[in-house]
Amino acid sequence: MFKIGLIINPLAGLGGSVALKGSDGMAEQARALGAEPRALARTQLALAELADLNDRLMMFTVGGDMGETVCRQLNLPFETCYQPASPSTADDTRNAVARLVEQGIDLLLFAGGDGTARDVCAAAPESLCVLGIPAGVKIHSGVYGVTPAGTGRLLAKLVRGEPVSLMAADVMDIDEVAFREGRVRARRYGEMLIPGELSYVQAVKVSGVESDELVLTDIADDIIERMQEHDDCYYIMGSGSTVAAVMERLELDNTLLGVDLVYQQRLLASDLDARGLYQHIRDKKCKLVITLIGGQGHIFGRGNQQLSPEVIKAVGRDNIWLLATKTKLNSLQGRPLRVDTNEPELDRELGGLMRVITGYHDEVLVRVANPEDEAQ
Secondary structure, three states: OEEEEEEEOOOOOOOOOOOOOOOOOOHHHHHHOOOOOOHHHHHHHHHHHHOOOHHHEEEEEEOHHHOHHHHHHOOOOEEEEEOOOOOOOHHHHHHHHHHHHOOOOOEEEEEEOHHHHHHHHHHOOOOOEEEEEEOOOOOOOOOEOOOHHHHHHHHHHHHOOOOEEEEEEEEEEEOHHHHHOOOOOEEEEEEEEEEOOOOOOOOOEEOOEEOHHHHHHHHHHHHHHHHHHOOOOEEEEOOOHHHHHHHHHOOOOOOOOOOEEEEOOEEEEOOOOHHHHHHHHOOOOEEEEEEOOOOOOEEEOOOOOOOOHHHHHHHOHHHEEEEOOHHHHHOOOOOOEEEOOOOHHHHHHOOEEEEEEEEOOEEEEEEEOOHHHHOO
16 A cells, blocks of 8 residues: 655635735735635645546545545545644644654645745655645745646556655745745745656666666765665665675775675675675674666565565664666566565565665665555
8 A cells, every 4th residue: 555644734825815915924915815725726736646546545634624535535545543623734744744744654745835845854754755746925945846736647647656756856935924025035945855757767877768877876976875875774675686786886896796895995704605694794884785687676585585574674664775777677578576585474564565676766666565565
């Protein structure tokens, strides 16, 4: 199941139709001038794109008009995880974000304007993928879809398991008081990860065809930069030519069909077995650098049994760096990635969306799912 967190700012956009140039602190005045709420209706437009996908998703949302109302109206499967004040406030948005993150959501969907985006950004972890339904008066932030329906179509791609690029987008807001006086004062408040429309445009092209050699160099440069940022970690280097490109860039000997261990860009051990690997990394901060098998899509269980369930658990899902060229991903023809750790429960825990590093500062989201779990 694709887990969607949903937060609606029911006051978003109230000030627009009555020329108040914003809604922050203006809800009562806007209503007195005859403004009609729009956030719920715009959320309905977005979520209507999921009408045929009820069996693939689960909504985790907020009570009343902050989410529950729309889920009921559209007969979406949902759980209410937080009850807001009446009327709801910015604190409710921030508190709801924290509560929804606890549910292990794959994506946080929110409806509002730049003020709502700021509140979400303040509370959301950097690793959380978010997507905004434009419902505010001013939309300077880059975290919103161009239209509610467009937002819904992009979300449907994710629910269907189609790989979608990740990108960082700025959260912007303006001083509404100054804006009402005719002065625009925009300020950047941070950035959040959003799904971008995937076209699988190649990161590096030679005569219109992806060059594996250049793409592998791009991937290797990205990984080495990450290693420098996490210099206190041990790095388990999995098998395969994609990981071998990283080792070559590091100028380290590599076991093409084995597993090596690197620390501070030095080779500590080569061709480790499962027991030896676990003894090296237990109780240590570590990352696993691994690729998938082209055409099959297996991450674990095909030629890398050194990465035992014990090792994978010690590393943790969030510390897996999965590498692949987009050519390799395209060879799967839309099929999800597979895991075969020999522990069904661990296989299920590894399921869901996983980032795949496909170039220098270039990632896509791809679903990990086994057939037995897809059938449930």
